[in-house]
Structures are given as C-alpha cells and as structure tokens.
Amino acid sequence: MNKNVIVFYVKEWIDEEDFETFLKFAKYLGKDNRGSKFVIDVNKLSQSLRDKKLSSADVIDLMMGYEIEFVNGSLEDVKKLIASYTPTVVFERGLDGVYLRPNFYISDLIKDLREKHIVDYDREKKVFRITKPMYFFDVLETLKRRGVEVENRAGIEKELKLPIRISFKGSLRDYQKEALDAWRSNGFKGIIALPTGTGKTVIAVAAIAELSVRTLVVTYTKEQMFQWGEKIVEFTDIPKSFIGFFYGDEKRIAPVTIITYQSAYRYIDSLSHQFSFLIVDEVHHLPAEKFRFIAENTYAAMRMGLSATVVREDGKHVDLFPLMGGVVYAKTLQELADRGYIAPFKVITVRVSLTEEEKKKYKELMDRYRKLALGREFQQILADVKKGDASAMEALKIRSEIRMLIANAKQKIDAIKKIVEDELEKGSKILIFTQYIEHAKKIAESIGAQYVIGELDEGTRKRRLEQFKSGLVKVLVLTTVGDEGIDIPDANVGIIATGTGSRRQFIQRLGRILRPLPGKEARLYEVIVKNTFEEAESRKRREALKMLFEDLIAIGEAY
Incomplete structure (x- = not known):
C-alpha cells in the first residue's frame, strides 16, 4: 500500500451527521468486523478546506472523538496533510517588526493591505512585514476572516489579563454610561470628547475595571500622572502595588502603568507588547509627529482617547481617527448644561487702554x-x-x-487687581491664566498670590495646588501648564490675563471653573487691551462660544 495513503477504521457506530462530515474529506470503503473503513481523499479534503465547508479543527476534533485504528498512516500524518492544504500564515516578531510567513501565494489576498501601507514586502528577507505595531491585530483578524489559518508565534496576546479581576466602586452619570457604551460598541476603541471637569477620567477607570487587562495610561503632565493614580485607587479595588509610574525620576512597570508622553515616546518600543489596553489623555496632542509614534508603535487593540476638545487649529485632529478608532462620543458644554452637569456661568470681557507712553x-x-x-x-x-x-x-x-508690552500694560494689571479684590470679597477662589512665565510672576507679585509654572520643582507645584484646593490660598496664577491636567474642583472665577484665539485653550480654561457645586455661578473674565491684536483674539473666542452655547453666555463690559 502506498505509504502516503492514509487508511483508517472507525471502530464504533458513527452518528449520521458525523458520517456526512467524514465523507467531506474521506472515501467510505465499506464495513467489516473491524469497523467502518475510510481512506483520506486529498481532493475532497483540499476542496472542503478551500470552500470553508470544513476547518482543520473540524477534521481533527472529529477523528479524536472516535476510536480509530489506522491501517496506514497516523493522526500526525493527518495533521501534516491538512496543514499542507490549509492556507496558513505564521506571525513572527523580529528586531524590526512582525513578519508574515505564508505557506501559499498571498499577494492577491492582501493587495488592499499593501495599498494602504499596512503590510509591505521586504525584498531582502523575502517576507511580508506589518508596517506598524498598531496594525497587528487588524491584520491577524483580517486574515482569519478571509479563511486563513493564523499561527501567532510573535509572543503578542490580545488580552493580557490582570492577576485578579478588579471592580469599579463608583457610579457613572448618564452621559458617562452613554460614552462607555459607545466605546464598547465600537470594539473597545475610540475617542471620548467631553468638556473639562465632566469626569472623563472616571469613564476610563470604569473601562480599566471592566477589561481587567494590562493597561498603559499616557498623560501629558506629571501632575496628571499622579492624579490618574489617585483616581484609579479611589474608584476601584485595585491594590496600589498594581499601579506603576514611569517617568524621569521613576520607571516602574506594573499591571497598570501610567506614563508621560515624553517617556512613552522614548520607551514605547520596549513597553508596547506588555499592554493590551492603551489610554491616551489629552489625546489632541497625539497627532504631533513626535507623539503619534506612541500610538503607532503600540500593539494594544483596545484603545481609548480622552480630550476636552478634539479639534486642533492645524487640522491634524483627523489623524486621530485611525490612531485611536475615531470619535465615538462627544458632548458640548451646552448639552451638559441642559442636563445640569455644569455650573451656570458668565464670560465677561474687560477692555482697557494703553497709556500714552x-x-x-x-x-x-x-x-x-x-x-x-x-x-x-x-x-x-x-x-x-x-x-x-x-x-x-x-x-x-x-x-x-x-506681546509682552500688551501683557504688561499698566491698566491691564490694574484691572486684574480690581477684579481679584472684588471677587475675594465675595469669597471666590480665583485662577488667573497667562501665556508667559515672567508675566505670571509679575501678576502674582502685584496681588500677593502664588503662581504655578513649568519650571517649578515638583514638590513646590504640588504644595501650591494643594493649598489652593484646601482654601488656604484663594488666588493662583497659572501659565499654559494650567491649561491641561490640573484638578481644581471648586474654583469659581477665572481671569484670562493673556491668551490666544485658540478655541481649545479657551474651552479648557473655561472648563476649569465649571464643575457644579450648590449655589455656584462661575465667572470667566478676559482682560484685553483695546485697539490691539487682543481684540481679534477675543472675537475668535466669542465666536467659538456662540456656536457652542448661544444664549448661555452673558458677554458684557465691566470696570
């Protein structure tokens, strides 16, 4: 008998449905005292596999489910035969990415992936290569859908489960539940765009608990990084030892690792395969050439981006869609105001003049x-x-x-002093925003306040923020470091000493004072110098606000 012909007996009664399955890959040779006799028909086998009437697992599971005696060949020979007729791609990870090693001609099957530059061909190594780690699971699932057997030898798993299942201890508002549902329905991918102070972080923490997989959280500042750690501990039962911080002074990898943008950019190649869930806070920064590298070189299939406003002035926000899965949920301040989730507010424009000099x-x-x-x-x-x-x-x-002349205009400083004096009499807590470090120091000195700037050491910054939160300090001057990532829940007054026409910056600054408290009315002052470029910047801000809020804004003159 030809040693390549596989002949076997099934030594027990065969179910009718199973008998029909045997006939999809073997010829029935009759029955005798040893049982039902079959011979593997390679033509039937290859046709059934090609037409997806059978999978390799169907054949093996069927044969292992019965008592079988081989006359010629063995179960291992069956497996080898199936493998030779099954379109298979082996995924292997090398020094410069993941390679695809097919056992068949694959070019036509992945033509669209090559045209989109998701897969390319390495002529030197004579293998196909996935161009960026972010495409790994998309390519794997695409091949499976197209009837290809995939052997994942790359050492990259879709779900790296935590050692324990963690629970979410908080409660979500209705819009937070809607956001989480939208993200979940989009295959656990996407960007959630909600105004500052509306609990985006809590939504992400709920997602961390739901998935309970190894998670990498990318934050824009060190302050945000520590705030994330506090929120995760506050809203879940995760052990503190499961949370690691990865930045300049400390580089600890843990089941949930929180990292700054800068450190993620430097170390993502060594970190990317260790996490299944990627969260990017202040995600509008991600399209920058330097930072998009983080998302592109992370294998995590599950992704969540968070931002107060996704729109970028340079139009690069459209690049976020392929990087993070598109915007799956967004609500404006007006929509949340209608639901009672932000404090009522006024935006007050204060116009001053230059002195003759x-x-x-x-x-x-x-x-x-x-x-x-x-x-x-x-x-x-x-x-x-x-x-x-x-x-x-x-x-x-x-x-x-x-710009510095306008920022330091005498009447502007005087107006800021007057606003601060009046608001302190009302018991307000005040944030003053400026673009410039020296300007922040000058304002702070002139009104006897404290300032927070990027060059302050970490301990001083943290202490000053805590003093403001506790009410020990009532006025805080911030440079652009305060535009993002500082958690100040009960500030009710903001003063823009200098700014830009950026819609994103203005909404973030406004959002700093909008968290609702009983009886609270928020006030945002913009102090501008008449007959200068500041009037044009103010118009841009007001146009953006009118689009968002319409009748919610009271823009007036004061002082």
Whole structure:
C-alpha cells in the first residue's frame, strides 16, 4: 500500500451527521468486523478546506472523538496533510517588526493591505512585514476572516489579563454610561470628547475595571500622572502595588502603568507588547509627529482617547481617527448644561487702554514689525526663521516684544487687581491664566498670590495646588501648564490675563471653573487691551462660544 495513503477504521457506530462530515474529506470503503473503513481523499479534503465547508479543527476534533485504528498512516500524518492544504500564515516578531510567513501565494489576498501601507514586502528577507505595531491585530483578524489559518508565534496576546479581576466602586452619570457604551460598541476603541471637569477620567477607570487587562495610561503632565493614580485607587479595588509610574525620576512597570508622553515616546518600543489596553489623555496632542509614534508603535487593540476638545487649529485632529478608532462620543458644554452637569456661568470681557507712553512704544514696534514682515503671514515668518532668514528672526523678536508690552500694560494689571479684590470679597477662589512665565510672576507679585509654572520643582507645584484646593490660598496664577491636567474642583472665577484665539485653550480654561457645586455661578473674565491684536483674539473666542452655547453666555463690559 502506498505509504502516503492514509487508511483508517472507525471502530464504533458513527452518528449520521458525523458520517456526512467524514465523507467531506474521506472515501467510505465499506464495513467489516473491524469497523467502518475510510481512506483520506486529498481532493475532497483540499476542496472542503478551500470552500470553508470544513476547518482543520473540524477534521481533527472529529477523528479524536472516535476510536480509530489506522491501517496506514497516523493522526500526525493527518495533521501534516491538512496543514499542507490549509492556507496558513505564521506571525513572527523580529528586531524590526512582525513578519508574515505564508505557506501559499498571498499577494492577491492582501493587495488592499499593501495599498494602504499596512503590510509591505521586504525584498531582502523575502517576507511580508506589518508596517506598524498598531496594525497587528487588524491584520491577524483580517486574515482569519478571509479563511486563513493564523499561527501567532510573535509572543503578542490580545488580552493580557490582570492577576485578579478588579471592580469599579463608583457610579457613572448618564452621559458617562452613554460614552462607555459607545466605546464598547465600537470594539473597545475610540475617542471620548467631553468638556473639562465632566469626569472623563472616571469613564476610563470604569473601562480599566471592566477589561481587567494590562493597561498603559499616557498623560501629558506629571501632575496628571499622579492624579490618574489617585483616581484609579479611589474608584476601584485595585491594590496600589498594581499601579506603576514611569517617568524621569521613576520607571516602574506594573499591571497598570501610567506614563508621560515624553517617556512613552522614548520607551514605547520596549513597553508596547506588555499592554493590551492603551489610554491616551489629552489625546489632541497625539497627532504631533513626535507623539503619534506612541500610538503607532503600540500593539494594544483596545484603545481609548480622552480630550476636552478634539479639534486642533492645524487640522491634524483627523489623524486621530485611525490612531485611536475615531470619535465615538462627544458632548458640548451646552448639552451638559441642559442636563445640569455644569455650573451656570458668565464670560465677561474687560477692555482697557494703553497709556500714552505705551501707545507710542506700541506704534514704534508695530512699524518696525511691518517693515520686517514685508506682508508675510505669521506662519510664513516662522517657516522663514527655520530657514535662517535674518529679517524673519528680527520680526519674530519684535513680535514677542509687542506681546509682552500688551501683557504688561499698566491698566491691564490694574484691572486684574480690581477684579481679584472684588471677587475675594465675595469669597471666590480665583485662577488667573497667562501665556508667559515672567508675566505670571509679575501678576502674582502685584496681588500677593502664588503662581504655578513649568519650571517649578515638583514638590513646590504640588504644595501650591494643594493649598489652593484646601482654601488656604484663594488666588493662583497659572501659565499654559494650567491649561491641561490640573484638578481644581471648586474654583469659581477665572481671569484670562493673556491668551490666544485658540478655541481649545479657551474651552479648557473655561472648563476649569465649571464643575457644579450648590449655589455656584462661575465667572470667566478676559482682560484685553483695546485697539490691539487682543481684540481679534477675543472675537475668535466669542465666536467659538456662540456656536457652542448661544444664549448661555452673558458677554458684557465691566470696570
């Protein structure tokens, strides 16, 4: 008998349905005192596998379910025969990515993946390669759907379960439940866009508890990183030892690891295969060329992005969709105000003037700037600075002088003092926002307040924030470090000393004072100098607010 022919007896009675399954891959040779005799028919076998009438597991499970005596061949021979007729791709991880090693001609099957640059061909190694780790599970699932057997030898698992199942101890508001449901329905992927102070972090913590898999949380600042740790402990029963912080001073990998953007960028290659769930806070930063590297080089199939406003001024927010799974849930401040989840508020514009001396200086600087700018838009000047253009560099320097002149205008400082005095009499807690470090120090000195800036050491920053939260300090001056990631639940007054026309920045600053408390009315003041660029920036902010809130805003004049 040909040694390549596999002949076997089934030594017991065969169920009718199982008999029909045997006939899909074998010929029936009759029955004798040894049982029912079959021979593997390679044509039937290959056709059934190709037409998906059978899988390799169906054949093996069927044969193992009966008492079988082989006349020629063995069960191992059956497995080898099936493998030779089953389209199979082996996934292997190398130094520069994951390779696909097929046992059949695969080019036509993955033509669309190659056109989208999800898979490419390494001519030197003569293998296909997944271009970025973020595509790993998409490629694997796509091949499975197309009838290919996949052997995952890459050492990357979709669900790296925690040693224990953790529970969520909090309760979610209706919109938080809606957001979580939308994310879950999107295959545990997507971006949740909710205003500052509406509990995005709590939604993500609920997701961590639900999945109970190894999780990497990426935050923009160190303050956010520690706040995340506190929230996870507050709202779950996770042991503290399961939470690790990974940043400049400490690099501890734990089942739930919280890392800054900067550290994630540097170390993601060594971390990516260790986590199944990726959470990115302040996700609007992710499209930046440097930071998108984090999402692209993470294997985690389950992803959640959080942001107060996804829209970027440069339009790169559209890049977030493939990186994180699209925006699955979004609510504006108006929608949440209608539900009673934010404090009622007013935005008050305070206009001041330059002194005669300041006006003279302002005109001189503007004349010099226009001569150097030669009609160029600011973005073009920036581009020319990078090319080493001397006139562009000088124009940029003068522009900074103009902005500092406006920021330090005497009447502006006086107006800020007056607002602070009046609000302190009402018992308010006040945040003052500015773009510049020296300006923050000057304002703080002039009103006897404390400031928080990026260059402060970690201990001082934390102590000053705690003093404000506790009420020991009633006024805090913040640079752009305060635009994101600082948890100040009961501030009710904000003052924009200097800002930009950025919709995102304005909404984030407004959001800092909108957390609801009984009897609270929030007030956001913007102090601007008349007949300067600040009026245009103010108009941009108000236009954005009108679109979002319509009748909710009272924009007035004061002082």
